[in-house]
Amino acid sequence: MISFRLNGETVSTDVPSDTPLLWVIREHFQLTGSKFGCGKGLCGACTMHFNGNAIRTCVMPVAAVADGEVTTIEGVGQPDQLHIVQQAWIKHNVPQCGYCQSGQIMSAVALLEQNPNPSDEDIDNFMSGNICRCGTYSRIKQAIHSAADAKHSGVVLFDPQQVQGGAA
Amino acid sequence: MSRQQQEHVSNPSRRNFLKFAGITGGGLVLGVSLNGCSSSTPLPYSSKDAWQPDAFLQMTSDGQVKFFLPQAEMGQGVTHGLTTLVAEELNMPPSDIDVTVAGVHKDYDVPGAGMQVTGGSASMRTRYEGVRQSAAKMRSLIVQAAAQQWNLPAADLVLLDGKVSHGDRVAEVSEFVATAVALPIPEQVTLKDEKDFRWIGKSNQPRVDAIAKVTGTAEFGIDVEIPNLKRAALLRCPVIGGSVKSFNSNGAEKALGVHQVLSIYNGVAVLADHYWQAKKALESIQVEWDYPETLSAHSSADIYQAMGEALSEDGENAFEQGDVAQAFSQADKTLSARYQAPFLAHATMEPMNCVVHLQGDRAEVWAPTQAPGLAQQIASEHSGLDRDNIQVHTPFLGGGFGRRAFHDFVAETTAIAKATGVPVQLVWSREDDMQNDYYRPAAMAEFEAGVDDSGLLNSWRVKRSGPNIMPYMIDEALGMLLPEAVPQSISEWLSKRGYGVFDSWQIDPASVEGLHEDYKVANKRVDHVTVDPGLRCGYWRSVGHSFSGFFVESFMDEVALKTSQDPLEFRLRHMDDNPRLKNVLQLAAKQAGWGQPKPGRFLGLAAVKSFESYVAEVAEISVENNQIKVHKVTCAVDCGRVVNPDIVRTQMESGINYGLTATLFGDITIENGAVKESNFNDYPILRMSEAPEIDVILVDSKEPPTGVGEPGLPPIAPAVANAVFAATGQRLRSLPLKLA
Numbered sequence: 027m028i029s030f031r032l033n034g035e036t037v038s039t040d041v042p043s044d045t046p047l048l049w050v051i052r053e054h055f056q057l058t059g060s061k062f063g064c065g066k067g068l069c070g071a072c073t074m075h076f077n078g079n080a081i082r083t084c085v086m087p088v089a090a091v092a093d094g095e096v097t098t099i100e101g102v103g104q105p106d107q108l109h110i111v112q113q114a115w116i117k118h119n120v121p122q123c124g125y126c127q128s129g130q131i132m133s134a135v136a137l138l139e140q141n142p143n144p145s146d147e148d149i150d151n152f153m154s155g156n157i158c159r160c161g162t163y164s165r166i167k168q169a170i171h172s173a174a175d176a177k178h179s180g181v182v183l184f185d186p187q188q189v190q191g192g193a194a
Numbered sequence: 195m196s197r198q199q200q201e202h203v204s205n206p207s208r209r210n211f212l213k214f215a216g217i218t219g220g221g222l223v224l225g226v227s228l229n230g231c232s233s234s235t236p237l238p239y240s241s242k243d244a245w246q247p248d249a250f251l252q253m254t255s256d257g258q259v260k261f262f263l264p265q266a267e268m269g270q271g272v273t274h275g276l277t278t279l280v281a282e283e284l285n286m287p288p289s290d291i292d293v294t295v296a297g298v299h300k301d302y303d304v305p306g307a308g309m310q311v312t313g314g315s316a317s318m319r320t321r322y323e324g325v326r327q328s329a330a331k332m333r334s335l336i337v338q339a340a341a342q343q344w345n346l347p348a349a350d351l352v353l354l355d356g357k358v359s360h361g362d363r364v365a366e367v368s369e370f371v372a373t374a375v376a377l378p379i380p381e382q383v384t385l386k387d388e389k390d391f392r393w394i395g396k397s398n399q400p401r402v403d404a405i406a407k408v409t410g411t412a413e414f415g416i417d418v419e420i421p422n423l424k425r426a427a428l429l430r431c432p433v434i435g436g437s438v439k440s441f442n443s444n445g446a447e448k449a450l451g452v453h454q455v456l457s458i459y460n461g462v463a464v465l466a467d468h469y470w471q472a473k474k475a476l477e478s479i480q481v482e483w484d485y486p487e488t489l490s491a492h493s494s495a496d497i498y499q500a501m502g503e504a505l506s507e508d509g510e511n512a513f514e515q516g517d518v519a520q521a522f523s524q525a526d527k528t529l530s531a532r533y534q535a536p537f538l539a540h541a542t543m544e545p546m547n548c549v550v551h552l553q554g555d556r557a558e559v560w561a562p563t564q565a566p567g568l569a570q571q572i573a574s575e576h577s578g579l580d581r582d583n584i585q586v587h588t589p590f591l592g593g594g595f596g597r598r599a600f601h602d603f604v605a606e607t608t609a610i611a612k613a614t615g616v617p618v619q620l621v622w623s624r625e626d627d628m629q630n631d632y633y634r635p636a637a638m639a640e641f642e643a644g645v646d647d648s649g650l651l652n653s654w655r656v657k658r659s660g661p662n663i664m665p666y667m668i669d670e671a672l673g674m675l676l677p678e679a680v681p682q683s684i685s686e687w688l689s690k691r692g693y694g695v696f697d698s699w700q701i702d703p704a705s706v707e708g709l710h711e712d713y714k715v716a717n718k719r720v721d722h723v724t725v726d727p728g729l730r731c732g733y734w735r736s737v738g739h740s741f742s743g744f745f746v747e748s749f750m751d752e753v754a755l756k757t758s759q760d761p762l763e764f765r766l767r768h769m770d771d772n773p774r775l776k777n778v779l780q781l782a783a784k785q786a787g788w789g790q791p792k793p794g795r796f797l798g799l800a801a802v803k804s805f806e807s808y809v810a811e812v813a814e815i816s817v818e819n820n821q822i823k824v825h826k827v828t829c830a831v832d833c834g835r836v837v838n839p840d841i842v843r844t845q846m847e848s849g850i851n852y853g854l855t856a857t858l859f860g861d862i863t864i865e866n867g868a869v870k871e872s873n874f875n876d877y878p879i880l881r882m883s884e885a886p887e888i889d890v891i892l893v894d895s896k897e898p899p900t901g902v903g904e905p906g907l908p909p910i911a912p913a914v915a916n917a918v919f920a921a922t923g924q925r926l927r928s929l930p931l932k933l934a
Contacts, residue, residue, distance in 0.1 A: 059410015123269030161851025
C-alpha cells in the first residue's frame with residue numbers, strides 16, 4: 027500500500043509500485059486533467075507537482091511519491107476559482123486544442139514559485155520540456171509574464187463573472 | 195488495366211510500387227454521397243421537452259439556448275467561432291449559450307460536401323450564412339411569439355440578452371417558448387446589420403472553451419469514462435497492413451488485471467481493468483506476422499530514387515494553358531530546379547483513442563473524430579450493426595490536423611469490443627501513433643521556368659511525383675458513399691479496388707494543388723506521375739499546399755535572384771490577377787522591413803493562397819554554428835470578414851509553428867516498410883526555445899469569411915528557406931532544411 031497526499035488529501039493505493047503516477051491519478055483517482063502524451067517524459071502533457079517541483083508523471087513510478095505531496099491541475103484552481111496563471115492563460119487566449127495545457131500550466135506555476143520574475147530566457151529554459159503541437163508558445167510566454175506581474179500587484183486578470191464587451 | 199498502369203508495369207525500377215494510385219478521383223468523391231440517413235431520421239440529442247426549430251438550435255422551456263455544433267473542435271476555435279454567429283443573431287453573449295458537438299445526421303452535412311466533416315479550413319466558410327440564418331430564425335420566432343402574446347407589432351419589440359422588451363415591459367424568453375413552438379418556421383429571415391454587431395469582428399470575449407481547457411475539465415476522447423469500461427492496448431505489425439499469422443501470449447492473460455488476450459484483424463489486443471496493465475502485458479506477447487508484400491519491399495532510399503526517376507516519365511496532365519513548349523523556345527532565359535518533401539506524421543498531442551460500447555443491436559461510440567459519419571460507418575462495418583443504430587459522440591480533439599479524418603482507431607476498438615462483449619477503451623501509445631499514421635505524402639517536383647527579356651515569366655512547367663491520398667480515403671469512405679443496400683462483402687471488395695471504380699478520374703487534386711495557380715504566366719503545364727510504395731497517406735494540415743507552397747515559393751525566389759530581380763518585386767510583377775494575395779504580400783513585406791534586415795539577420799518571404807484565404811509571411815532568421823534560428827515571422831492574412839480576430843491570429847501562429855516543425859525537423863523514414871521514428875526523441879517537435887515571435891496583420895475585409903486553420907502553414911517553409919539562402923547562399927531544395 028502506497029500513501030501520499032493528493033491535492034491536499036491523504037490517499038492510498040495498492041497498485042503495483044512500478045505503475046506510473048499518471049495512470050494511477052487518471053484511472054484510480056479519476057482526475058483526468060493530466061494527460062498522456064508520450065510515455066517517455068518527452069512532452070510534458072502529464073506534468074504534476076511533487077513536493078513543489080514539476081515532474082513528468084508518465085515515467086514516475088507511484089512508489090517514488092510515497093509520503094510526498096502531489097498536486098495536479100485540479101488542485102491548482104477550479105473553474106470558479108482560477109489560479110492567477112489560469113487567468114493569465116485565458117487573458118492571453120492561450121489554449122487551442124488544450125490537450126497540453128494542463129501540463130503547461132503546471133510547469134508555469136512551478137516556474138513562478140521558484141522564480142517570481144523570470145526572463146524570456148528563464149521561461150524558454152524551464153518550459154522547453156512541454157510540447158504544444160498547436161504552437162501556443164509565444165502566448166504562453168506572455169501569459170507567464172502577465173501572471174508574474176499580477177502576482178506582485180494582486181490584479182485579477184480574468185473573472186468569469188465580469189466578461190467584458192458586447193455592449194448592445 | 196489503364197494505359198498508365200501498363201506504363202508503370204513496363205518500368206522495371208518501379209516493379210514493386212502500387213500501380214493504382216494515380217488514377218483515382220479527387221475531393222469530388224466526397225460529394226457523391228448516394229445515401230445517408232434520411233431527413234426524417236430523428237435528430238441526435240433531440241428532446242421532447244425542448245423547442246428545436248432545426249438541427250442546430252434548441253431552446254429549453256426555461257429559455258436556455260443549446261447550440262449543436264456541426265463541426266469538431268480540434269483547437270482551431272470553431273466552437274467559439276460558430277457560437278459567436280449564434281450569439282450575434284440571438285443578441286446574447288456567446289458564454290450564455292450551451293454548446294454540444296452534434297451527433298451524426300444528414301442535416302449536419304457540410305454544405306456542398308455531402309458529409310459531416312471538419313477539414314479543408316471550411317467550417318467558417320461553409321457555415322457562416324447557415325448558422326446565422328438558423329439563429330436569426332429563432333430570434334424572429336421568439337419575437338413573433340412575444341408580439342402575439344402581448345398583442346403588439348413585432349417591430350416594436352427588442353430581444354436582448356435572453357429577454358424581450360417593449361419600453362419598460364420586460365420578460366424572459368422562456369415565457370414565449372410555448373407560443374413559438376406553434377409558429378411556422380420562415381424560409382429566410384433578414385440577418386443582423388453589421389453596424390449592430392456586438393461579437394462578430396471583436397475580441398471582447400474569451401473563447402467559450404477556455405475555462406474548461408485551463409482547468410483540466412475539458413473532456414477529450416481519452417478522458418471518456420462509462421460504467422464497466424475496460425481498457426485495451428494493441429500490438430500491431432511493424433509494417434502497416436500486416437496481420438497475425440500466429441501468436442504466443444506467454445501467459446499475458448494471467449497478469450494482474452488482465453481479462454483477455456485476443457487477436458483481431460491487424461494485431462493482438464490485451465483487455466484489462468486498467469491501461470497500464472494492458473500496456474505492460476503486451477510486452478510478453480510474441481507474434482509471427484504476415485507482412486504486407488508491397489510496402490515491406492521498400493525503404494526510404496529506394497522510394498525517393500523511384501520518385502526521382504519518375505520525373506523523367508510523361509505522367510498524366512493535370513493542367514495546361516497556352517503553349518508551354520513554344521514559350522520555352524522563345525524564352526530569353528530558362529531555369530529549372532528539383533524539390534523534395536518527406537513523409538510526415540501528424541503527431542497530435544492526444545494519441546489516437548476510442549471508446550465503444552456495443553449493446554445488442556445498438557452501440558455508442560465516443561470518438562475524437564473529424565468525421566463522425568465516417569466513424570459511424572467504420573463502427574458499423576466492424577460490428578455488423580446498422581449505421582443508424584450507432585450513436586457517435588465527439589468529445590474535444592487533442593489536435594486533429596487531418597489525422598482524425600481516418601478511423602482505424604474506431605475500427606480496432608469496435609473489433610475488440612465485438613470480440614470481448616464489454617465496453618472498451620483503446621488507447622494508442624505515442625509509438626503506435628507515430629508508426630501507424632496516415633502520413634503526409636512525400637513529394638518530388640521538377641520545375642522549369644522561361645523568362646522573357648523584360649524579366650517576366652512566359653512559361654511555367656511542373657511535374658510532381660509521389661503517392662496520392664485519395665486511394666486511402668476511398669478505402670476508408672467507400673462504405674459510406676455506397677447505398678446501404680449494397681451488401682458489405684461487395685462494398686469491401688470495392689473498397690480494396692476503389693481505384694478501379696474511380697478509373698475515369700486521373701489526378702488526385704490534393705497531389706497537384708498549388709503548383710501553378712498563384713502567379714500570372716501565359717503558358718503553364720502541370721503533370722503528375724504516381725509513385726506509391728503502399729505507405730498509407732492522409733490529409734495533413736494544408737494538404738498539397740504543405741509541399742507545393744515550399745516548392746513554388748522557393749522556385750520563385752530562385753528565378754528572381756537568378757534574373758537579378760528583387761524577390762518581392764518579381765512576385766508583385768506576376769500578381770495583377772491576384773490582388774488579395776498581392777496585398778498581403780505588400781503588407782507583410784512592409785511591416786517586416788523588407789530590404790532592410792537588422793545586422794546579422796536575414797529575411798525571406800513567401801505568399802500562398804490556400805483554402806480561399808491569402809497569407810504572406812516574412813521570416814527573419816540568423817545562422818550561427820551552422821544552425822538555423824527563426825527569430826521572427828511577420829504574417830499578413832486576408833480571410834475575408836474576420837469573425838474572431840484573436841482566433842485568426844492564433845491560427846496563423848499555430849500554422850506557422852506547426853509548419854516550422856516540418857521546415858526544421860519533420861522526416862518520417864521507412865526501412866523495409868516500417869516507420870523508423872517512434873516518439874518525440876526521434877521525431878522532434880518545435881519547442882518554446884525554438885519558437886519565433888509572430889506578428890500577424892489582419893486585412894479588414896467585407897468579403898465572405900474563409901478559413902484559417904491551414905492557410906498559415908504553406909508560406910513558412912519557403913520563407914525560411916529563402917532567408918537561409920540570403921544568409922548562406924545555400925539553396926536548400928529539400929525538407930527538412932539541412933545546411934551543408
